[in-house]
Amino acid sequence: MKNGFCEYLLKKGRITEDQLERARSQVDILNLKTGLCSYAFGFMDPPKIQKIIGMQRRTGQKFGDIAIALGYLTPEQLHTILHIQEKYRLTLEDALLMDKALTREQLQEEQELFQQNQQKGLRVATATSARRSSRHGGT
Secondary structure (H helix, E strand, C coil): CCHHHHHHHHHHCCCCHHHHHHHHHHHHHHCCCHHHHHHHCCCCCHHHHHHHHHHHHHHCCCHHHHHHHCCCCCHHHHHHHHHHHHHCCCCHHHHHHHCCCCCHHHHHHHHHHHHHHHHHHHHHHHHHHHHHHHHCCCC
16 A cells, blocks of 8 residues: 555544554564565575665665675575565555454545546646646647
8 A cells, every 4th residue: 555545544534543553563563574584485694684684774775686786695586585575465455454444345445536536636737737838838
């Protein structure tokens, strides 16, 4: 769930800040970290993982990119990890449903309304941009 959708739900009063924070916490706790997966699969040992985490904090690069650059993981190993992470990923939507912040039907309804609002906003922005462009000779 994109942050814009969360803000939308908050503004509409469909969820509270507390519910969103609990959902984010659940996502953070339950989703598998790349370093943990690489250790669990026997691809890397803790000192290498710690080195990568330190570099990650300093550079902002992704764990997998650093691990491959250092030769700690092969691209195939990273692909395996990413596949497992995606397969078992808990989304914010899932966490909100688990917390009973929304029912599945309410969530689907809000997603549809949000997408409709996004599309309307895009059409308005495109039309406004086109009007500005035509007033200024296309520049």
